[in-house]
Amino acid sequence: MTWTASVLTLYPEMFPGPLGVSLAGRALQDGLWSLETVQIRDFATDRHRSVDDTPAGGGAGMVMRADVLAAAVDDMLERRPGVPMLAMTPRGRPLTQAMVRELAAGPGLSVLCGRFEGIDERLFEARPVVPVSIGDYVLSGGETAAMVLLDACVRLLPGVMGAPTSGEEESFEAGLLEYPHYTRPQEWEGRTIPEVLRSGDHAKIAAWRKARAVEDTRSRRPDLMERHWGAPRQPPSGERQDDEGELT
Template sequence: MAFAATVLTLYPEMFPGPLGQSLAGRALADGIWSLEAVQIRDFATDKHRSVDDTPAGGGAGMVMRADVLASAVDLVLERQRDAPMLAMTPRGEPLTQGLVREIASGPGISILCGRFEGIDERLFEARPIRPVSIGDYVLSGGETAAIALLDACVRLLPGVMGAPSSGEEESFEAGLLEYPHYTRPYEWEGRRIPEVLRSGDHAKIAAWRKQMAEADTRSRRPDLIERHGGARRRSPSGAQREDEG
């Protein structure tokens, strides 16, 4: 059965967008996954199709209404009972590769895209929605974040990448950034490919890649070292990391 994605949004025309290109686009055309964009305004009850109102307690901007969103959410939850629903919001938990693998291994996902100042908190209290953030910054809306999340999931679906092992040594799979890559020409602007990568000694190459991954992570993302510590030999999904042959 195809991986089914449903996006609840005020801008359904934004989809599939980039997801209609490259790996995700080919997989979509091949039926490996499906995508439906649900217009939230279709669930508004007034003549103006209002989905937001002024924030309680005052302040700038508008807040998405729980009653309107709940009607849309309930419809999607009924259609996809086994798929988790996430809400893209800066107030959510950080998106990790582990969570991406968890989602990609399931039947699909439903994504609620936040807009304006945010979503009435009562919606999260009343419905099984998991708030998730793709980073410590603010976007104009959750649609861009939803596209990033779906791209990360779709590329892990069986048959999307060329080889099943293609994603095993990527950044974050073992709690580290990925090692640096090189290709031809051997020398470019006076810079040469490290000799160990031309040695043919797979054990030495694997050791070098591990050393470089650890060094780059320690330099660029020390938080990952602290977060994963001794778990670096195991991916967030629990799979053993294997050295390339």
Template sequence: MTFAATVLTLYPEMFPGPLGVSLAGRALSEGAWSLDTVQIRDFATDRHRTVDDTPAGGGAGMVLKPDILAAAIDHAREKQPAAPVLAMTPRGAPITQARIRELAAGPGVTLLCGRFEGFDERIFAGREVEEVSLADIVLSGGEPAALAILDACIRLLPGVMGAASSGIEESFEEGLLEYPHYTRPPEWEGRTIPEVLRSGDHAKIAAWRKQRSEDDTRLRRPDLWERRGGARAQSASGARHEDRDQGQ
């Protein structure tokens, strides 16, 4: 099954962009995924093809109109009724690797790219749209975020990456940052590869990598470490409650 991506944007010329090269580009040419860009301006009804207007209540910038957005979303839904619609907005929930895996396992995704001051809020009440953000940053538009989300999905599609384990032993897959990597030469500017990685002892190597993942996550991303600890505690608590309920 081909993963079908639809991008609703005022700048369709930005796609496929970097997704047309390397792994994603090869997968696109081989038919592992497809890309359809939709010009939001095509759904404007006036002769100037107006898609935005001034903010209600005053203020700087312009806001994308809900009727135009709804027409574009409806058009995409007619073509891909099973695909979720994600709006790129800094007001959305941060996208996670778990959500990326869910998207990659599905039929595809429709990405709505904002510009100016963003979307008329009524579009989220009038249409089933998931608000997501890439990070706690503000971009000039949703297109760079859409490219990043699509890249994250495409690399997980069957056959896109060479090694099956490449998509598993990575940062965020287990709630941890990935362990550090090394390669030849064995010594560079007086810095050597850790001895355990040259030992050939796979059990020790696995233990070292797990420990480094945990240490680096705790030091660099205490927020991830805290969430991981909370999830473990909740799971253990649930298991204990279940044991008691069964009289064990």
């Protein structure tokens, strides 16, 4: 069965967009995955095809209506039972590589793209829609976030990447950032490729890469070290805490 992505959006013309080129695009052409878009406005019931309204309690902007979105979601759940339904929103759970691997191993997914000030919260209370965020920032809409999610999944599908092991030694796969990479020329602007990488000693190379992955993760993403390796964060200043919790 082909891995299939269904995108519920107000702007179906945005797709496939970047997903139509490079690895994802070639895989789409080769039938390794498929993509469909659903226009949310098709489920509106008034003559203006309204999908939003003013926020309860006042405030700026508009909110996507639960009744219209529920109609679109119900149609998708009926057509694709058992397929995960996600909604891209800054209020969602953080997207992780583990989540991506789980989604890529399934039959596909359905993605609801939020717009305006957000989605009526009652939709998440009434339907099995999982809110997901790609980061601690706000976009104009969920479409670009959905593209990030789909690209992350598609590249892991069988046959998409050239070598089956291409996705194994990457950032976040083992709770660490990936080690740094180098290529020719051997010397560039006075900087040379680390000697160990030119040694041909695979054991030393593997040890160096692991050490650099740990070092770079500790300095750039201490939150990952704390989450996956149990290493406590150090204060940004580099100061250490004593047993009483005081900075020393």
